[in-house]
Amino acid sequence: MSIRFQCEQCGHTIEVDDHLGGKHGKCKHCGHSVVVPAPKAEEAGPVLRLRPLAGEEPTEGLGKLLAAPPPLNVRAAEADPRIIAEMISEPDAPPLTPGRPNDHYTVTDPHEFTRVHSSSGPPPRWQLFPTLSARWLARNLRTIRNWLYVASVGFLVLVLIGYLFQWKTLLHLGALGVVASNISMLYVGVAYLISLPFKESLGQGLANLLIPFYAIYYWSTRWDRMKTAVYKTVGSFLPIALVGLAYLIYKEAPVVKAAVQEKLPAFEKKIEQATSKLEAKADAALGPIEKGVMPLLKTEPEESARHHRSTPE
Known part of the structure; x- marks a missing residue:
């Protein structure tokens, strides 16, 4: 007895002896790790089923549960996948139609796009x-x-x-x-x-x-x-x-402190001399003004006294 199954990776049909059921192996076609399925129940021996009670028949739903699942239909992979020629182009090839991903466009017209691409690569x-x-x-x-x-x-x-x-x-x-x-x-x-x-x-x-x-x-x-x-x-x-x-x-x-202390008396003397000269100049300038103002200050009290005596009580 032999077991026939297909590789999940490449879809290649594999046939092995039934005593290898449940063991691991590799596909000879693609090297993918596979698990040999167990032999079918009909091949291994009689099938044990539950017998319904007397007077009862299994319903349609119960029959679906007890029935064996249908085999999986696995589509075999293509051994030589076709390479789309549109995805590969030479550096100097003319621009392709719009739609290729990772394209950069420069707007040259409101309704037209010009593909901009460089074929020089990174600088040396x-x-x-x-x-x-x-x-x-x-x-x-x-x-x-x-x-x-x-x-x-x-x-x-x-x-x-x-x-x-x-x-x-x-x-x-x-x-x-x-x-x-x-x-x-x-x-x-x-x-x-x-x-x-x-x-x-x-x-x-x-x-x-x-x-x-x-x-x-x-x-x-x-x-x-x-x-x-x-x-x-x-x-x-x-x-x-x-x-x-x-x-x-x-x-x-x-040094600055000693120089200041040495020159401080002379500086103070100069300030005193300048102050005395300033006072003398102020007296000389204010002397004529005081002489002119003093008679006016003396006549004002006399006029106020005369006005006070002439006023009836």
């Missing part, structure tokens, strides 16, 4: 080398600038501690570190600004370096991308200015 590696190198350089310069900024902040803290506690060694060390780190940040920032146009293309980078005033046009049209790098580069001058101010105050404060 050597053409991308300048741009990739500029991106690598800009990324490393940005990392160096960020670490220099962190070092500058640390040295500023040392300057603050040395200034508050009057530790000259710590103040000098912090000031030297701030100046060195921020000057390095300035050079790295300028190099980073130069490398940014090269990230776009080699032509843009060379135009910024060689064509006069082109950098102004480039930066003005791309200011949203350039402003952060420009602000960080220019901001490297601020810590240097703060350190210079701290040094000036720390070094010149005693």
Whole structure:
């Protein structure tokens, strides 16, 4: 006895002995893993059925439940699937009819579409080398600038501690570190600004370096991308200015105080002399005015007294 069944993958008919029923195997045609079905009940032996009770006959619905299920009709797969020629075209072939997925269209007429496609593929590696190198350089310069900024902040803290506690060694060390780190940040920032146009293309980078005033046009049209790098580069001058101010105050404060105390008496004497001269000039200017006003001030009380006596009570 043999068992005949079809492969679920390719539809190939397989015939094996009945003792292999329920075991796993592989299709010789496609290599798909299959399970050998068990032999049919008629071939294995007599079929056991439930006998209805006396006087009762099975209904149509019960008969459908007890009946064996119909065999599945599996359509055999095509051994050599046909390749649709419309889906494959040469790079230089004429455009196909509209409807192919992933197409890009350019509107040339309100009722017509022109297919736009490129057959050149990605550019060669050597053409991308300048741009990739500029991106690598800009990324490393940005990392160096960020670490220099962190070092500058640390040295500023040392300057603050040395200034508050009057530790000259710590103040000098912090000031030297701030100046060195921020000057390095300035050079790295300028190099980073130069490398940014090269990230776009080699032509843009060379135009910024060689064509006069082109950098102004480039930066003005791309200011949203350039402003952060420009602000960080220019901001490297601020810590240097703060350190210079701290040094000036720390070094010149005693000298300035002694000079002020030395020149303060002479300055006060000059102020007194200027005040006395100002008072003399004021008296000389107001003297004639007072002489003219005094008679008027004396006649007004006399007239008021006469008016008071002449008024009946």
